[in-house]
Amino acid sequence: MIPALMPTYNRADLAFERGEGARLWASDGRRYLDFGAGIATSSLGHGHPHLVQAIAEQAARVMHVSNLYRVPQAETLAARHVAASFADSVFFCNSGAEANEGMVKAVRKFHAENGHPERFRTICFEGAFHGRTLAMISATGNPKYLAGFGPPVEGFDHVPFGNMNAVRAAITKETAAIMIEPVQGEGGVRPADLQFLRDLRATCDEFGLLLALDEVQTGMGRSGRLWAHQWAGIEPDVMSSAKGIGGGFPLGAVFAKEHVAKHLKPGTHGTTYGGNPLACAAGNAVLDVVLAPGFLDGVDRVARHLWRGLLGLADRHPAVIAGVQGAGLLLGLKLHEQVSNGALQEAAVQEGLLTVAAGMNVLRLAPPLIITEADADEAVELLGRACRRFEAVKVAAK
Numbered sequence: 117m118i119p120a121l122m123p124t125y126n127r128a129d130l131a132f133e134r135g136e137g138a139r140l141w142a143s144d145g146r147r148y149l150d151f152g153a154g155i156a157t158s159s160l161g162h163g164h165p166h167l168v169q170a171i172a173e174q175a176a177r178v179m180h181v182s183n184l185y186r187v188p189q190a191e192t193l194a195a196r197h198v199a200a201s202f203a204d205s206v207f208f209c210n211s212g213a214e215a216n217e218g219m220v221k222a223v224r225k226f227h228a229e230n231g232h233p234e235r236f237r238t239i240c241f242e243g244a245f246h247g248r249t250l251a252m253i254s255a256t257g258n259p260k261y262l263a264g265f266g267p268p269v270e271g272f273d274h275v276p277f278g279n280m281n282a283v284r285a286a287i288t289k290e291t292a293a294i295m296i297e298p299v300q301g302e303g304g305v306r307p308a309d310l311q312f313l314r315d316l317r318a319t320c321d322e323f324g325l326l327l328a329l330d331e332v333q334t335g336m337g338r339s340g341r342l343w344a345h346q347w348a349g350i351e352p353d354v355m356s357s358a359k360g361i362g363g364g365f366p367l368g369a370v371f372a373k374e375h376v377a378k379h380l381k382p383g384t385h386g387t388t389y390g391g392n393p394l395a396c397a398a399g400n401a402v403l404d405v406v407l408a409p410g411f412l413d414g415v416d417r418v419a420r421h422l423w424r425g426l427l428g429l430a431d432r433h434p435a436v437i438a439g440v441q442g443a444g445l446l447l448g449l450k451l452h453e454q455v456s457n458g459a460l461q462e463a464a465v466q467e468g469l470l471t472v473a474a475g476m477n478v479l480r481l482a483p484p485l486i487i488t489e490a491d492a493d494e495a496v497e498l499l500g501r502a503c504r505r506f507e508a509v510k511v512a513a514k
């Protein structure tokens with residue numbers, strides 16, 4: 117019989133009752149070090165007092181009013197994000213897929229309003245992940261996600277990740293934008309070359325295209341800068357965010373320059389929940405922490421420490437780990453074919469460490485941004501024990 121909870125996920129048989137910082141306690145009494153953070157989402161870890169208090173106080177005062185009225189919490193959050201980013205204006209929604217939908221709509225509207233309704237196509241990349249709505253499974257382009265859901269939404273072209281010649285060859289009179297994750301998350305924690313991002317910016321300028329960045333996973337401090345594209349010294353025209361932006365409370369956002377945002381007039385786009393007082397109270401609390409002096413430098417420092425630890429781990433376990441990749445606190449262990457990421461993930465759970473699998477047989481580490489160097493060392497130690505389980509099996513089999 118079908119479970120009451122629709123079985124769209126292969127869930128691990130773990131249920132958590134409580135969390136504190138980077139630690140989670142399961143109903144079986146075991147304690148876990150959380151280097152998955154609910155898929156790069158619990159940016160402040162679990163039970164962060166400032167975030168908890170902001171949510172509790174706002175929930176008690178007023179949770180939701182709709183966007184038929186002013187929402188001061190949203191006005192404040194937008195103004196703060198504008199001050200801290202390339203953007204001139206921000207639209208709030210509830211998830212990453214929704215943010216990407218809004219971003220692609222903004223791109224199409226921009227060209228339509230500028231007299232080019234024929235420019236509606238977006239160039240995307242192989243290995244991308246942009247979400248699960250009908251349009252975003254088309255933008256993602258993975259045949260597995262498209263199967264059975266009818267004709268793909270028109271207007272998304274795919275080229276190999278990092279291939280500038282392929283990008284230029286794909287540009288036609290109908291091209292509106294180039295859409296990319298600065299680090300492909302689900303696709304295998306693959307960072308784009310910073311020079312590739314700069315070349316994309318230049319190519320967009322050359323052909324009158326908009327550069328649309330999907331920073332749903334890479335943003336909000338995860339890379340060690342507030343936004344990952346800052347490492348490349350470029351600015352997009354439009355950007356999507358979600359995951360870490362609400363610290364675990366559902367919140368998404370479309371960030372845009374004025375030349376894009378000005379065409380999304382009343383009636384062109386909307387949401388009922390999006391940017392409600394509760395979600396924006398959470399967003400403001402997360403921003404308080406992430407923008408506090410020294411916080412992002414601390415993320416960068418602990419990320420470099422973790423990176424060094426993982427390189428050492430890869431050296432000690434060459435039969436399991438083929439390489440380390442990623443940026444900031446979005447890191448991946450690329451595994452050899454004979455060890456599946458699912459199997460190593462399961463072994464890590466046995467050792468008390470939570471991680472997330474990603475594409476191309478990569479084990480993804482996306483811990484809360486508040487981890488310490490001691491937490492990073494502990495994760496490396498637990499991963500080492502998980503690796504040894506495979507080496508032990510191999511020796512035993514000989």
Ligand SMILES: *Cc1c(COP(=O)(O)O)cnc(C)c1O
Nearest residue numbers: 211212213245246247301332333
């Ligand atoms: C997770 C993710 C999405 C989708 O976000 P949802 O909140 O699950 O809709 C889109 N883009 C990227 C890069 C993501 O990592």
